[in-house]
Amino acid sequence: MSKTITIDPVTRIEGHAKITLQIDDRSEVSEAYFHVTQFRGFEKICVGRPFYEMPTLMERICGICPVSHLLASAKACDALLAMKVPPSAGKLRRILNLAQLIQSHALSFFYLSSPDLLIGMDGDPKDRNLFGVMRKHPELGRGGIRLRQFGQQVIETLAGKRIHPAWVVPGGVTEPLSIEKRDKLLAQIPEVIAIVQKTLAWFKIEFENFREEIRSFANFPSLFMGLVTADDRAGYYEGKLRFTDSHGNIVADKLEAANYADFLGEAVEPFTFMKLPYYKPLGYPGGIYRVGPLARINMVENCGTPLAQQEWIEFRALERGAVLSSFHYHYARLIEMLFALEHIEEYLLDPIITETHARYSASLNNLEGVGCCEAPRGTLIHHYRVDEQGLITWANLVIATGHNNLAMNRGILQVARHFVRSEKLNEGMLNHVEAVIRAFDPCLSCSTHAYGQMPLQIRLLSADGKLLDELHRKSSSGNHD
Amino acid sequence: MIKALVLACGNSLRGDDGVALQVVNDLQKTGCDPATEFRWPQQWTPELAEPISKAEVVVFVDAALDAPAGSIACTHLLPNRSTSLGGTHHSSPESLLLLAEELYGKRPLRAYLVTVAGAAFELEENLSDPVRSAIPGAVERIKALLSVSVPD
Numbered sequence: 001m002s003k004t005i006t007i008d009p010v011t012r013i014e015g016h017a018k019i020t021l022q023i024d025d026r027s028e029v030s031e032a033y034f035h036v037t038q039f040r041g042f043e044k045i046c047v048g049r050p051f052y053e054m055p056t057l058m059e060r061i062c063g064i065c066p067v068s069h070l071l072a073s074a075k076a077c078d079a080l081l082a083m084k085v086p087p088s089a090g091k092l093r094r095i096l097n098l099a100q101l102i103q104s105h106a107l108s109f110f111y112l113s114s115p116d117l118l119i120g121m122d123g124d125p126k127d128r129n130l131f132g133v134m135r136k137h138p139e140l141g142r143g144g145i146r147l148r149q150f151g152q153q154v155i156e157t158l159a160g161k162r163i164h165p166a167w168v169v170p171g172g173v174t175e176p177l178s179i180e181k182r183d184k185l186l187a188q189i190p191e192v193i194a195i196v197q198k199t200l201a202w203f204k205i206e207f208e209n210f211r212e213e214i215r216s217f218a219n220f221p222s223l224f225m226g227l228v229t230a231d232d233r234a235g236y237y238e239g240k241l242r243f244t245d246s247h248g249n250i251v252a253d254k255l256e257a258a259n260y261a262d263f264l265g266e267a268v269e270p271f272t273f274m275k276l277p278y279y280k281p282l283g284y285p286g287g288i289y290r291v292g293p294l295a296r297i298n299m300v301e302n303c304g305t306p307l308a309q310q311e312w313i314e315f316r317a318l319e320r321g322a323v324l325s326s327f328h329y330h331y332a333r334l335i336e337m338l339f340a341l342e343h344i345e346e347y348l349l350d351p352i353i354t355e356t357h358a359r360y361s362a363s364l365n366n367l368e369g370v371g372c373c374e375a376p377r378g379t380l381i382h383h384y385r386v387d388e389q390g391l392i393t394w395a396n397l398v399i400a401t402g403h404n405n406l407a408m409n410r411g412i413l414q415v416a417r418h419f420v421r422s423e424k425l426n427e428g429m430l431n432h433v434e435a436v437i438r439a440f441d442p443c444l445s446c447s448t449h450a451y452g453q454m455p456l457q458i459r460l461l462s463a464d465g466k467l468l469d470e471l472h473r474k475s476s477s478g479n480h481d
Numbered sequence: 482m483i484k485a486l487v488l489a490c491g492n493s494l495r496g497d498d499g500v501a502l503q504v505v506n507d508l509q510k511t512g513c514d515p516a517t518e519f520r521w522p523q524q525w526t527p528e529l530a531e532p533i534s535k536a537e538v539v540v541f542v543d544a545a546l547d548a549p550a551g552s553i554a555c556t557h558l559l560p561n562r563s564t565s566l567g568g569t570h571h572s573s574p575e576s577l578l579l580l581a582e583e584l585y586g587k588r589p590l591r592a593y594l595v596t597v598a599g600a601a602f603e604l605e606e607n608l609s610d611p612v613r614s615a616i617p618g619a620v621e622r623i624k625a626l627l628s629v630s631v632p633d
Binding site: 063111131134135137141142145146148149152163433 | 523526527530531562576578579583584585
């Protein structure tokens with residue numbers, strides 16, 4: 001008898017979603033759907049607003065990765081002005097982007113996913129949280145907190161606020177970096193690098209205990225996409241788009257992000273408010289691709305900083321071609337944090353970083369502009385059209401998490417087929433399905449307002465709608481979102 | 482060691498939800514002990530555990546629901562695991578005290594939650610009249626808490 005399982009909501013992710021699993025007559029999972037149940041509409045909200053408001057308006061999309069939206073939006077506005085930014089501003093923007101990557105990756109790895117790794121996927125859910133982590137491995141807990149603090153501190157030092165800063169503007173940044181502030185940041189870098197190195201050493205032993213998850217967590221051939229610089233490194237702030245395949249071969253290269261509509265299609269489905277981008281030459285849904293840490297580490301030929309390069313070599317030795325298991329997003333995230341810290345240090349040591357001319361000005365020169373950067377979760381594209389007065393007439397946003405939508409749906413199907421075997425549900429089974437989503441670290445939206453801890457309800461229904469089994473996770477009051 | 486840490490939680494774009502930000506702004510202007518540190522995090526997040534562990538006294542200031550608008554409440558807090566520690570949005574003050582104690586081996590000698598009950602939490606930058614009127618009282622309440630000497 002066929003039936004449906006619903007996991008609603010998915011927990012320890014950013015935003016609100018649910019999962020539906022279809023069970024066929026042989027009691028096997030036949031279909032899986034990842035439903036993003038919130039609707040945003042920022043593309044419509046901004047119509048009629050002056051283009052120069054866009055960076056501060058668009059960063060409100062998210063409370064975790066506002067810097068990514070701020071940068072992609074500012075770059076789209078730079079394109080409307082047809083201008084470059086001063087060299088110091090370019091480097092300051094890059095530091096800001098990398099700082100956000102550190103704080104966001106720290107949140108994903110230490111706060112959201114390390115409970116699964118330390119307590120176990122089948123562990124008692126009462127312990128599968130940060131308290132469980134601190135009891136079992138307090139050094140890891142302290143390290144995660146310190147890394148997130150450092151990323152946020154860099155953002156606050158540069159941009160004035162940890163969340164929703166208005167420092168990045170069309171043409172550059174509003175304030176240069178003082179020597180005193182630079183030196184304070186530089187002094188902390190050896191300590192935080194040591195934390196990432198210790199965590200990597202621990203993780204490389206620990207992941208051997210997750211062979212089954214590595215085999216089944218969205219482990220399939222797909223394309224990978226991301227920005228790559230002219231010297232073949234991951235281009236977090238700049239570069240051109242590259243697609244590689246599961247063997248590591250380059251499928252398409254040096255693609256201008258401004259021409260994204262030529263090679264990226266955006267499908268929609270009735271079961272979700274999140275779009276499903278695909279690589280046009282392979283059609284829908286065959287043009288499935290992945291973005292984010294795993295893609296970026298898979299696509300490049302070198303990391304470009306000494307410590308991260310050593311880790312990158314070790315990582316790429318896991319498989320002959322690309323590393324395909326999405327479980328290794330966690331591993332890639334740690335390597336990226338190391339890279340980001342080394343790279344921030346490089347930028348801060350460049351004398352240009354404290355130059356005081358940090359903003360150029362210009363009038364509107366183009367009626368259409370595209371901005372692109374790598375957000376922590378993958379490639380982010382902002383595309384605006386304006387009228388002669390500079391008022392927004394149309395906007396399209398291709399969000400990093402959206403690129404992974406097809407892969408997340410397929411990953412849920414794979415992991416559910418592996419772990420959901422019987423009609424009797426249990427917490428560990430549910431958590432495996434959620435954990436594959438956590439590996440992608442989707443940011444469905446952090447800027448919506450919510451109260452309390454999200455309740456969880458799973459219902460197992462027969463084909464005729466009869467309730468076969470049900471699990472509840474209670475809600476509780478919380479605070480500001 | 483920080484003598485006192487005062488933390489304001491809230492969103493100034495959601496009407497009365499931002500009352501704590503104003504309370505702590507006004508408190509800072511009244512001239513507290515120089516060893517008092519003020520912070521305005523929008524949420525209670527685990528990163529606060531580290532500075533909390535270094536303070537002798539911590540006062541969490543927040544808006545509240547389910548009470549007459551403008552009413553001020555003060556609760557003495559103890560570490561408590563049963564309250565929420567969601568990781569990103571939902572940490573409770575009690576859970577942060579416990580996190581401070583367990584991760585850093587120290588917690589404040591005294592910790593309080595001071596709340597001002599709100600009336601309107603819609604998209605609005607202004608506070609409602611009863612909540613605005615309650616601010617001086619909330620400031621005095623916190624000053625009284627901070628003025629109690631801590632035994633060595």
